[in-house]
Amino acid sequence: MLDRIKKLIASVPEDGAIYLAEKLSQHSGFFITNGHLLYLVVNIEGISHTSLATDYLLLNTNVDIQSFANNQKFPSGKYNVLEFLPTEQGYEENKLESFLNLCISHTEHMDGRSFVKFFFSLSELFQDPKDQQFKNLIGFFGELSFLKCMSLDYHLDLSACWHKGGSRDKYEIVLNDSNIEIKTTAAVDEQITIKHTQLFNSDQNYLAVVCVEESSSGQKLNQLIGSMLQEPKRFNNYNFVLNLEREKGRISPVDANSKKLSVKYVKLYDAASINPFNEIPECVSQLTYKLDLVDKVCIPEDQWESLFNNE
Numbered sequence: 117m118l119d120r121i122k123k124l125i126a127s128v129p130e131d132g133a134i135y136l137a138e139k140l141s142q143h144s145g146f147f148i149t150n151g152h153l154l155y156l157v158v159n160i161e162g163i164s165h166t167s168l169a170t171d172y173l174l175l176n177t178n179v180d181i182q183s184f185a186n187n188q189k190f191p192s193g194k195y196n197v198l199e200f201l202p203t204e205q206g207y208e209e210n211k212l213e214s215f216l217n218l219c220i221s222h223t224e225h226m227d228g229r230s231f232v233k234f235f236f237s238l239s240e241l242f243q244d245p246k247d248q249q250f251k252n253l254i255g256f257f258g259e260l261s262f263l264k265c266m267s268l269d270y271h272l273d274l275s276a277c278w279h280k281g282g283s284r285d286k287y288e289i290v291l292n293d294s295n296i297e298i299k300t301t302a303a304v305d306e307q308i309t310i311k312h313t314q315l316f317n318s319d320q321n322y323l324a325v326v327c328v329e330e331s332s333s334g335q336k337l338n339q340l341i342g343s344m345l346q347e348p349k350r351f352n353n354y355n356f357v358l359n360l361e362r363e364k365g366r367i368s369p370v371d372a373n374s375k376k377l378s379v380k381y382v383k384l385y386d387a388a389s390i391n392p393f394n395e396i397p398e399c400v401s402q403l404t405y406k407l408d409l410v411d412k413v414c415i416p417e418d419q420w421e422s423l424f425n426n427e
Contacts (some may be wrong), residue, residue, distance in 0.1 A: 170365025258300025258326035334378035
């Protein structure tokens, strides 16, 4: 089946229609739309609408589908949809094969039921390696801590500007006239890994450094998220909620509910004032290095609000 699906992904027209690739049962099958592989199951459970996303998977339940492009083997109606997302280079064959096998097993052994639970099981299997998951946890915690700090201490809700273009956006926070790059570290020194052209360019950029540590008196990521979502006048925009779900997909659900972290400090720098190089030779590109901030002058906290209050 793997070879057949790969050929169909490459050959099916990218016209927005949904094409049957392989029927698995009377109410489930593999479909293709715009080069993406879908696993569809008739919503026999009556699940209400849910939308969740990770780097590799997109879940939408109770979706109204009126017709399919190349057959009438499946009736119009409500479906649960699991979309397997390709990378920029396309599908990795081992991940594609695993997705196919697990969806087939879901149909055979669970009759397509417990669809949301199945999604969470798959999301764990298609996670980044454990060490990367922990790095993602640290970074996620730091970014949320910075947003909460700006909101509570300076009355600035920047959550709608967080990852405006998704998790692969150039900057963590994009404002009208400036950008904020957030670096989170758990190291005792003040060395931060920098991609030179990302931070030092013609844009007005600021570097926010959040230092965190594991602590039994700290806060779990899920606790931090919960406290932010309870704020009635802050953190209640669609962009923020969407990015929360996207970033949660890049970390271990176990770590999110067990690892306790606390913030040691938050510092803010004007990027132009900490640039270590006056000029980079044209023959040098994609320069990445560790920048020691120990002697760099940070922006006083009493100036933070005035920097961003017009955004």
